[in-house]
Amino acid sequence: MLESLYYTSTLFKVTFFLYALALAGYIIGVFRKEKFWGNIPFALFTIAFLACTVLIVDRWIEAGRPPFKSFYESLVFAAWTTSLISLVVEYRFKVRLIGFMSAIGVVLIFLFALTKRDVEIIALPPALQTWMFIPHVISYFLAYGALFVAGFTAILYLALPGGVTSHHTLGQQSRIDFSAATYQITKFGFLFLTAGLLLGAWWGQNAWSNYWGWDPKENWALITWLIFAAYLHFRNIPSWSEKRLAWVVIIGVAAIVFTYLGMDYLPTAGDSLHVYSGD
């Protein structure tokens, strides 16, 4: 991993360092109640997010194509969307614990990206040379980012079912219900999950004359969608506890992770048309 870090671009190193710094700030912030320790990690996380934006743009220019092709590139983009959603959610709900969880997630994603570092920049194959590539991937990764953050708030709900008091706005403190926050974030994620799934089907029709091919990756994208659709319907069962709802979201996030990383373990993956380059 150190060898990978050595050979990565300076921008990657800077971004990774800033995310790690933000995480350190959040760790301190979790134990300190001063407004300062709420704002510092948030500011660091914002700067790291901006650095990540530059990293992605730089890669886009260097590769001469959208940087979503390889595993490494998609992981960096997943970190970017997760940061973006987390920053918006943290800003809205004023709870640094959300940023803390997201910073852990993003640092882990960056560490994982190091193990998948691209030695060479891969060119786009004909099927990916279409404008649909961009909205499809962006929709999916916005959904993944949102649902990861929803997963974090679901975990926070299980850990702190009574919620926490907002820290960042001194004088306007209110109690945050993580279950309600999870629902709001999941709705947003589900919308983009739906858009990504349908854009993918539309693209599949243009590229392979098939909008649905029961490909393993497509199937797991559908499974993920179904789990989150079930989550939205479980909320209509009055006696279905919020604890169980939180678990459904966590299972949904696990399904996302499997869809993203687990395809190689399926016996049916050999014929899949959805394979990341780089391993």
Place this chain on the structure above:
Amino acid sequence: MANVQNTNSSPKNNDYQTRGFRRVTGLLAAMVAFALLAQNLHEGFSNVWLNTIAPLSIVLAYSILFFKPLKRSIDTPYFATLSLLCIAVGTAVGTFVTQNELPTVFAQRYGEAGSSILRFFQWDDVFHSWWFVGFFVLMAGSLLKSSWKKKFNRENLGFHLAHLSPIIILLGFWVDYFYGFRGIIQLETGQSANVVRVYNGSTNYIGDSTEIPFRIRLDHFEFEKHDPDYRIQVWRTIQEAEPHAQPTADGHGHPATGTPEIVASMPLKEAKIRRIYGTDIYFRLNEFYPNFTFEYTYPEVNDTVEAKDPGVLLNVKTPFGQADVNLFSNRPGRNTIADENHLGGWLEFYWEAPENLTQAINGQPDAKWAEVNRTILVGTEEKIYYWVEGELSSEPLQADKFYDFPLREGIGFTMKHLYPDAAYLLSTPVSDGEELLNPVAKVEVWRKGGPGEEAYLYPGGRRGGTFQIEGADYFLALESFRDMETKYYRSELSVLDENDEVVMSQSVVVNEPMLHRGYRFYQSDYDPNNPNYSGIGVSHEPGLYVVYFGFTVLVLGCLMMFYGRYRKQGGLV
């Protein structure tokens, strides 16, 4: 933010919830059992009673037997959640068990008993199993009734759109399944056809053939690789035997000892010093030559130099391009280019006229010598002799003048230098233009505090093109991976009517199909060994726009339901 969750989980509610889930679980389980029985009868028997009437009766029986409980439960959230999760589980099964395998391959993978059990449960083709389709039918019923029950007003518009759109998508999907097809027309340039080899269901097994009402002709096919992107690569060789053994080069110019793995690839940035991780080895690119060649000069000392190693520098033009070539009179094998195919004969250089040439000049050519056409350059005479089809002729040899080879117009050479001793010939590496015709990189490698060593790297797996760093497991290479990948495939297609008249012509590439009379034509296959072959995917999907309409309605419905202006604020989904 409003907390919309009702946290009422009293024992009474829990009982109700348990009963609700039990009832729906029972209904779905019964559906699976009835569907399995019906499909196994349908597939297992040839008797019309057993393979058609009995399965239909079973399906009908389920509908009649469970009509009332279905009617009561189908629009409940229990039914919605369980049917969604059942479809999810069924889909997952279809990814864990290989689908649509040939029976022999399936039995080989799962064993005789295992494959029989899996086949009984239709796990060998989950996505076409009746129980899996049954989930969709019941879910469609659930969506329809849920929507029917809900008041049609502005507040509920998002709900209706989101819940009716999956039915629209399923309808389009089933129309395509029953009335559409997907297949392939395999053509070579100039060929036309109207017979499509149809894919079997959702698999890629080619089944029957079908005819389309017009012919498709492949006018032209081409594919192109990406432009090269040369980079300096650092490779590591895992030494397997003696750690300090000097590796030998394999056929690709890479050391043969151990397995080489690429550890880094750097853009061609001149003068930037780089270090190999974990070592004290540094290197930098000193110069990159896109079209490497040598520029030769000979000092102005010709008259005083003894003819120890005389030679001539020629720029030879062949059908494949131009190259500087040195011929040396006194070096056996280095004074002749014997390429009758491209040069029309042999090209030879002698400082002084050889004996068999003198014989030919005297009209007595050696019979064996006279067998081929020859172009002979004689240095002391500064003359060219041509021996072409038994005739000898000559002309003065002048610098910078182009000479055609015998019987090869436009293919010939230009003399650049004629010199008596090669030791005085100076060669300087240069690039002949910016086009990537013969890329070479000059690198400098050194250990910390040690002297630098220069090396020339060249790609294409040529022997000696890499540079093995002495005493280390690393070697440097100059390669481009990008141009190994295909940039595009393109077929120029024409649609022909019944009189073979061209109705339309269009270029088809991946992602840009051609549409004609409800049929779509895709670039879907090619053969790297046959540049004239193209596989044209054909699809006829009458329900496609219904599906697209359903997609749009679904996104719109979700958007309105979650964020619409008139949605029920804080209400449940």
